[in-house]
Amino acid sequence: MKVKMILPALVEAMVRPIKYSLFPPLGLATLASFLPPDAEVEIQDEHVEKLRLDDNPDLVVIQVYITSAKRAYEIADHYRSRGSYVCLGGLHVTTCSKEALAHADTIFFGPGEDTWPAFLEDFREGHPKVFYASKNRVLRDLPLPRRDLLRKERYLVPNSIVVSRGCPHHCSFCYKDSFFEGGRSYYTLEVDRALREIGSLPGRHLYFLDDHLFGNPRFIGALFDGMKGMGRLWQAAGTVQTILTQPALLEKAAACGLRSLFVGFETLNKGNLASVSKTHNLDRDYNEAIRRLHDLGIMVNASFVFGMDADDPDVFDRTVDWGVEQGLETATYHILTPYPGTALRAEIEKEGRILTNDWELYDTRHAVYQPKGMTPRQLEEGYWKAYQKFYSWKGVFRGALTKPTLRAAVRHLAYSGAWKKMEPLWNLVIKTGALRLMRPALEGVLNGLGKTPEKVTALESPVLMEKCFTETV
Ligand code: B12
Ligand code: SF4
Numbered sequence: 001m002k003v004k005m006i007l008p009a010l011v012e013a014m015v016r017p018i019k020y021s022l023f024p025p026l027g028l029a030t031l032a033s034f035l036p037p038d039a040e041v042e043i044q045d046e047h048v049e050k051l052r053l054d055d056n057p058d059l060v061v062i063q064v065y066i067t068s069a070k071r072a073y074e075i076a077d078h079y080r081s082r083g084s085y086v087c088l089g090g091l092h093v094t095t096c097s098k099e100a101l102a103h104a105d106t107i108f109f110g111p112g113e114d115t116w117p118a119f120l121e122d123f124r125e126g127h128p129k130v131f132y133a134s135k136n137r138v139l140r141d142l143p144l145p146r147r148d149l150l151r152k153e154r155y156l157v158p159n160s161i162v163v164s165r166g167c168p169h170h171c172s173f174c175y176k177d178s179f180f181e182g183g184r185s186y187y188t189l190e191v192d193r194a195l196r197e198i199g200s201l202p203g204r205h206l207y208f209l210d211d212h213l214f215g216n217p218r219f220i221g222a223l224f225d226g227m228k229g230m231g232r233l234w235q236a237a238g239t240v241q242t243i244l245t246q247p248a249l250l251e252k253a254a255a256c257g258l259r260s261l262f263v264g265f266e267t268l269n270k271g272n273l274a275s276v277s278k279t280h281n282l283d284r285d286y287n288e289a290i291r292r293l294h295d296l297g298i299m300v301n302a303s304f305v306f307g308m309d310a311d312d313p314d315v316f317d318r319t320v321d322w323g324v325e326q327g328l329e330t331a332t333y334h335i336l337t338p339y340p341g342t343a344l345r346a347e348i349e350k351e352g353r354i355l356t357n358d359w360e361l362y363d364t365r366h367a368v369y370q371p372k373g374m375t376p377r378q379l380e381e382g383y384w385k386a387y388q389k390f391y392s393w394k395g396v397f398r399g400a401l402t403k404p405t406l407r408a409a410v411r412h413l414a415y416s417g418a419w420k421k422m423e424p425l426w427n428l429v430i431k432t433g434a435l436r437l438m439r440p441a442l443e444g445v446l447n448g449l450g451k452t453p454e455k456v457t458a459l460e461s462p463v464l465m466e467k468c469f470t471e472t473v
Contacts (some may be wrong), residue, residue, distance in 0.1 A: 002040045004057035004084075005032060005149075008075055009046035010068040010360065017430040023160040024152065026209065027063055027090065027112070029145035032306050034117045036124075041149060048154040051075070056082055058124070064100060066105035066339060066359045076103040080325035085128070087119070091358070095178050095341030101130070110179060111165055112133030113142060126129045137184040139165070144197055145427040163223065164188040166473045167211040169239070171266075172277045173305070176211060178341030188219045200306070206257075218247055227256040237262040241280040243289040248298060252274040260299035260329070264366075268319060272308035276344065297327040297361035299415065306383055307336035312373040316382035320389045327402035329415045333386045335379055359470070391416065 028043050035041050044051055049319040053075070060079040064072040069092045076086045080103070089108035093100040100107050106128055108115050110117070115132035122128045152158035166176050166186040176185060189197075198206065213236040214220050234257045243250060243263070250258075265286055266278055273281050293300050304319050323331050338345035338354065339362065348354055353370040361368050365383065367376035389395055396416040403409040 002057040005061040007045045008071040022149040032146035033143035064092040073103040163194040172343035206234040214242040224252040232257040254296040271310040301330040
């Protein structure tokens with residue numbers, strides 16, 4: 001049986017290759033691990049390679065994100081017309097199933113660890129169903145993802161890993177409640193299995209893609225114990241709540257290699273937090289959270305969302321100025337986006353405020369709904385202005401001045417400044433296929449920051465690490 005697994009690209013990937021050359025399609029590699037050993041399987045990621053479309057696989061598997069849905073359907077239609085059996089799954093299929101079904105033989109709701117093996121058995125026996133909905137949310141005895149099928153040399157961060165699924169929280173703008181509907185919405189691997197996967201990854205650097213790595217303190221504490229002495233350097237995402245209420249866990253994380261953390265601050269306005277059900281951030285001292293991370297030598301990539309109900313046109317300056325004053329190394333800004341299936345969408349739809357259902361615009365850079373405190377245009381302009389201001393040289397220098405020592409200030413300048421200056425260079429390097437040539441340069445940056453080059457590889461570069469954080473959603 002010939003199986004082709006595809007991650008379709010969205011238009012932006014053509015102009016900003018750096019963003020889409022970060023992580024390989026781990027979801028597809030996970031699904032591939034369930035295929036029978038005699039299956040002839042390939043994974044193609046359109047973000048990093050041109051798709052070959054003149055082949056005739058028996059089975060085509062496509063992962064659909066909202067922003068690349070249109071392209072995913074084109075590819076699906078193409079392969080169906082050539083006689084392949086086409087399966088569609090992923091976040092967008094789960095929330096917009098009717099739309100997806102018009103382009104597939106079978107569609108899947110939710111995570112695939114239980115439904116995909118069930119489908120494969122039915123397919124082999126000749127009676128696959130049209131729908132499969134995930135219910136059984138356990139990751140026991142999960143095979144290791146088939147990373148051997150990934151073109152690792154095409155990615156800056158080949159060592160991405162997830163040790164949990166979902167998140168224990170319920171923010172109204174987040175994909176997770178709709179994606180995990182019908183079963184548990186937060187669960188983890190077994191510690192030994194997670195450690196085995198970590199052990200299988202070459203080099204030192206890891207990037208945990210978990211929504212909230214610290215969601216189960218007992219699990220993650222045991223994982224950190226197991227990671228001690230492995231010499232890993234890693235990045236992840238966590239919450240303000242964890243930072244402030246789990247100091248021992250955070251110290252353990254730092255001790256086993258945590259070097260930078262993506263944190264969803266979202267907004268500085270309490271009313272906004274309540275309106276999007278981000279209750280675990282309510283009444284938390286954000287300044288103190290940042291201080292704790294910095295004290296442990298952990299860099300902060302702070303994530304903010306603009307356009308919530310209490311936001312007015314001043315929100316952009318207020319948010320950026322605060323971030324600069326706090327010495328945030330990097331900041332990621334988003335325009336609030338009412339993704340299908342979310343509680344936020346239901347609310348905005350009820351109020352008649354959705355402006356467009358062009359999914360390609362649901363990329364957190366466009367105002368796809370009518371905000372309450374400003375016009376859609378003000379929201380989009382303010383969003384871009386926030387990025388420009390935070391990463392202006394003035395912003396970068398002001399951030400550096402908040403650092404307690406000269407060395408820390410230089411480090412800050414290198415991180416933020418390099419991020420700002422290097423994107424066109426990264427894009428050029430990726431386009432010309434010369435990614436590897438960048439590594440000595442990166443090591444040079446690290447050397448300048450006082451680390452020994454033989455201990456640090458390109459993938460451990462703080463510049464690169466910051467880049468990845470900034471790009472991750
Ligand atoms: C890493 C990541 C990226 C990376 C790379 C993605 C990649 N190479 O796969 C980058 C930085 C490129 C990226 C970009 C974007 N991302 Co992103 N990203 C993620 C992140 C953090 C992890 C994804 C991951 O690897 N998960 C781990 C693997 C194991 O799970 P998985 O991929 O979901 O696969 C499982 C299931 O989905 C399912 N499945 C998937 N496909 C199929 C197919 C079949 C047939 C079956 C049976 C099952 C199945 O089975 C798999 C195993 O369970 C998620 C958050 C999240 N937790 O999912 C956001 C997330 C997917 N991203 C999101 C968004 C919005 C974006 C951007 C639009 C952001 C932007 N502002 O530009 C872009 C656009 C991406 C695109 N191409 O269209 C949203 C998606 C919302 C939606 N409704 O689609 C998420 C959920 C973040 C969020 N909280 O809002 N992203
Ligand atoms: S904490 Fe993050 S991942 Fe969890 S529900 Fe909220 S936005 Fe989603």
